[in-house]
Amino acid sequence: MADAFILRAELDPKHINWNARLPYGLTVEEVIEGVGKAYELFFEINNFLVGKGLDRLEDLLLGNSLSGMISEILVKSISDCSKTLVRNEKVGGHPDLVPRDAYPGNSILRGEQGLEIKSSKRSGGWQGHNAEDAELIVFRYILGHKDEAKGARVPITFVQILAARVTKDEWSFSGRKGESRRTITASITDAGVHKLRSNPIYQDFAYAAGKAAQKRLYKQLNASFGRRE
Numbered sequence: 001m002a003d004a005f006i007l008r009a010e011l012d013p014k015h016i017n018w019n020a021r022l023p024y025g026l027t028v029e030e031v032i033e034g035v036g037k038a039y040e041l042f043f044e045i046n047n048f049l050v051g052k053g054l055d056r057l058e059d060l061l062l063g064n065s066l067s068g069m070i071s072e073i074l075v076k077s078i079s080d081c082s083k084t085l086v087r088n089e090k091v092g093g094h095p096d097l098v099p100r101d102a103y104p105g106n107s108i109l110r111g112e113q114g115l116e117i118k119s120s121k122r123s124g125g126w127q128g129h130n131a132e133d134a135e136l137i138v139f140r141y142i143l144g145h146k147d148e149a150k151g152a153r154v155p156i157t158f159v160q161i162l163a164a165r166v167t168k169d170e171w172s173f174s175g176r177k178g179e180s181r182r183t184i185t186a187s188i189t190d191a192g193v194h195k196l197r198s199n200p201i202y203q204d205f206a207y208a209a210g211k212a213a214q215k216r217l218y219k220q221l222n223a224s225f226g227r228r229e
Contacts, residue, residue: 005153006043030078030082045057055146070119085115094111117139118138120139123140124193133166137161139158161200
């Protein structure tokens with residue numbers, strides 16, 4: 001049976017910061033519920049693929065393609081759970097989640113209101129295509145390797161979920177050199193990364209990154225982790 005080879009990811013309640021500050025009426029409960037829906041979908045897809053003798057989703061899609069797909073699934077899952085935010089129905093539209101009924105048909109190419117979602121394996125310096133003011137949630141994930149024992153392989157698992165408003169001057173533009181065809185991107189500066197790390201929705205402390213001061217901050221925040229007020 002395929003079930004024997006697939007692990008289902010779960011959020012650890014003791015790593016949830018119920019006091020995280022979120023915009024547009026979004027709640028920590030809604031984000032956590034949305035992640036649960038995403039985990040369920042990842043499990044069901046991989047259970048089906050492996051049962052058919054195919055590669056897992058994270059082997060079929062690599063790098064930015066996988067991160068982009070994870071982000072899209074999170075956008076849809078959080079939209080389904082949120083009372084105030086819905087998915088931006090415009091293909092390529094910004095931001096990913098917009099206030100309900102703020103735009104006709106919940107569709108806007110470039111809106112000033114809303115929340116952007118990014119997923120990444122990186123521990124910092126997260127990238128986007130544009131340097132701009134944005135309410136942002138970053139989902140940092142880990143996953144196992146193809147050559148690991150099937151029954152022990154780590155599925156797509158979120159270890160950090162961080163939220164902050166990042167301003168235009170907290171992005172660093174990255175151009176291209178010579179004949180490179182890499183996509184032009186902007187990276188979040190240390191100041192922006194610090195803001196995100198200072199407001200975790202979910203933080204597995206084994207994956208805390210940053211300077212000693214950052215780690216002390218997590219220790220102080222730990223009093224509000226895993227406990228609802």
